[in-house]
Amino acid sequence: MGAFLSLLVRCWTVDHPPEPPKSREAIKIGILGTGWIASRALITPAKSHPDVIIAAVASRDKTRAEAYARKFNVPIAYGSYQHMLDDPAIDAIYNPLPNSEHYEWSLRALKAGKHVLLEKPSVSNTLEAESLFAYHSSLPTPRPVLLEAIHPRFHPAWSEFLSLISSPHVEKVDVKFNAPSGFFAKGDIRWRFDLAGGAMMDIGSYTVSCLRDVFGAEPVRVESAVARAAKWGDVEEGLKAGFRFPNGGVGFIDADINKTSVWGLPGVSIPRVVVQQREMKVEVEGAPEGEIQTRKRTVTIWGFPGAMYHHSIGVVDVNVRKRASDGQVLKRWTEKETKKAYVWNGRGTESGKEGEPYWSTYRYMLEQFINRIKGRDGSGVWVDGEYSIHQMKAIDAAYVKAGVAIRPTSSFKI
Structure with a gap:
């Protein structure tokens, strides 16, 4: 009963966090656009951060910006994106615009000196990624901070999951992340090619990031890719692909x-990542002379995108003790363990390891x-x-293999 109550309290507090007083040096952030994701990805997480103030929202439609500002208690509403960028009181910008506008408005924000x-995904394709991050690198230091919001990577659960894996020994990875039909309405921007929509450009980017993190390397090629055309719109609603990595292992999304x-x-399915490792020799203190021990490990994380609500990390080790001389199996046994990580192991003792059990993946990222x-x-x-450039390279490579057009490149020039 105690564990269940703890779960309920944590889930409630994720979306209703405490609101400490804001510091005098708080970073003032403006939101580009009035999309629903900003409330979950920034507005709610910012409530518990004393160094963050959501100061403004901008839309091409001033009336829409004003309505959004009233709904979320945002002080200033702009009827132009550029007007917000021109405001010297705004320190940073959150850019959740349609993917096709990420490139232009991130460049404009950086030029205006905004974080x-x-x-x-950071942009629509590899060309845009290379251009955006090259421009960022060319700025004089101290340059503005630029961060692609791959939020699940920032939660302690993901780091705990990766700590249980030996990347060189990874043989196979399966990543599954699906949204039920009807979750994204027919008129949603995700169904439009001209706005750089599609499954791979949405939750597919998380699956690619998962593979790259697990292998700790970039894929050398895409071995298979099949896209399923959307029932409406001009993009894919689903994509399955297999990537080969430098160690010979393969990852499927x-x-x-x-x-x-x-x-x-x-x-309906729970997002998951399943990692199978090759059999590897392990050192055992006090092992009998002439014997060796090997381990074949499978590690699974369930619920990684929403790890703050609930997640589970399962470890299954198949152990074998053998005679070194001829490989004769002397003993075989299986060990199982389940782990969770809502806060950092070093919380309270290590700088940078701040956090609370109710902090969302977005709140850890904002930190x-x-x-x-x-x-x-x-x-x-x-x-x-x-990292962001290689992310787009992998997405584009999957599209090419599937025979699907890479999303269009912006004509904007800085």
């Missing part, structure tokens, strides 16, 4: 933003964004420009 928290089940009902702006120690988790 940028940029929704994933299943990304779907319109998943159905039997009789066409919405398909590191502000740490970087203020030059403070962080948790060690970050998404740099090189």
